[in-house]
Amino acid sequence: MIKAYKIAISFLIFLLFSALGFAQQRFPKPDFESGYVPPETQVPSANGVWMEYLDVFIFILLLSLFSYFILKKRSRKFVIWGGVFSVVYFGFFREGCVCSIGAIQNVALALYDSSFVLPLTVIVFFLLPLFFTLFFGRTFCAGVCMFGALQEVVIYKPVKISSWLQKALGAIPYLYLTFAILFAVTGADFIICKYDPFVGFFRFSTSPGMFAFGVGLLLLGMFVARPYCRFICPYGVLLSWVSQISVKHLTITPTDCIQCKLCEDACPVDAIAKPSENVKPESKGTRRLIFIFVLIPVFMLLFGFITSRFYEPLSMVHPQVRLAEEIALEKKINTKPASVEAVAFNSSGMNSAELFKLANEIRITFYRGSWIAGLFLGFIFGLALLQSSRFKRNTIYTPDKGSCVGCARCFRHCPVERKEG
Amino acid sequence: MDRRKFLKTGFQAAAFISIASVGGYLAHQTLNDELVWQIDPYKCTQCGRCADSCVLSQSAVKCVHVYKMCGYCDLCGGYFVPQAKELNTGAENQLCPTKALKRTFVEKPYYKYEIDEALCIGCAKCVKGCEAFGNGSLHLQVVQSICKNCNQCSIAKVCPSDAFVRVPTNKAYLLKSGWKG
Incomplete structure (x- = not known):
């Protein structure tokens, strides 16, 4: 009776396991006679979630302190030491991930694909700097951002670069942001993380190419202030939009500007707008503005069309598309799989027709995505034209809210400040 | 309120609302937890890329041993090179390039195989052997105390079998629970 019961149980267990996909082991578990008991597998645990909460807390604290010390206390010293703390804590101690810049991709992917859930830290790191910027300007860039802080401390003798070069290089962040989002939502790659020049320093481990890139940027940053912030950073694009309409912003002078011109060369990132003296609005100006305004849809369509022509090479960034191309080629010329991916694909038991279908779907996503990316870039191009043709009424020296990173250098150039201080 | 101020307030409100709604x-x-990278051992094809694709010079991926699944074989597919001359701890017989797999006698005819984590480089040679000739009790895992938890794992990027997944920290390991035939 008992035997039948046991057989039934074991049969049930066997059924259960085979239903789960687990077959019997090749070699059954040995019956040890010496009383030996197989040990449990030991694995070191991950850092607890409390560490992430500490990160969030310090992040909020730093953002508040930076905003307070820049806008209220007008302290450059705090920007330096706060920045050093940020580099040490978020950089060397927490080793760089996740950062606000990279979080763009996670957020974009989560917005596009709702099955991709985000941890709280990623949401906070992405959104809080935007909120703070909306109220106080880009105080995040001043030094909460470890990239900003790192580049801030290496500035040695900043030179002015010509405005056409600045404008041309200033287009890179828009391109970078657009394509980073395109590659993130299609699941192809996180290019912001891949081409992160500084994270390797924090980990004392990087590829030679990225090391050279990082060192090159820091060396360049001695003379061209904050090259990553101004000419690469995709998050800076978002911050600059928000900052332009910020509720409060730092001012160069604590009281009234006396137009002494002493701060004119103070800004290393060229974010001081000079008074537009003796300049009257051009009479043709309004007509030109309307003309550009009407042209914006044309730019959008044009850019969209051009970008969408490149959807196939763009889609090759996606590993699945690359794999499909390889499998198709190998089928055509009838050879053995060459790459590790192809070998793994063959052993996975997936049908190649399925793969081709999937790759085609990804290509279609890329086609649509590249159209949207192009439309967006065209829109940005139109806005930039509008911006440069707009007459700016300006009677005093003010920070250009979009590009000012709140480094607080200009404060001590102001004689009013010195007299008071 | 003049036109400029009205526009500015409007933009501010719009920005606030859009940031808040996102x-x-x-x-x-x-997710009320942090996500970390881990390897799904049932998807892993032991390509060997974990050893040298990590951003760290010593990969965060190492081999773990699920003793409960181990057959304690004398002729271990994970320990010995194919057609090993003798079944002993001679270096020429060992599959592991760094001697990270230790073989100790338990009782006749069973041997225990342990991984010296400090020596393991995550090359998956033993995993491949164990998968091919044994119970598959040796398999790779991301060691969470070493992993920097990069936003984009550079091994996940090159993993040919999509075995890298993001898991919550309270289930940070995907240890094998049984033999999947």
């Missing part, structure tokens, strides 16, 4: 949308499906 935040609200993301927060409603947020």
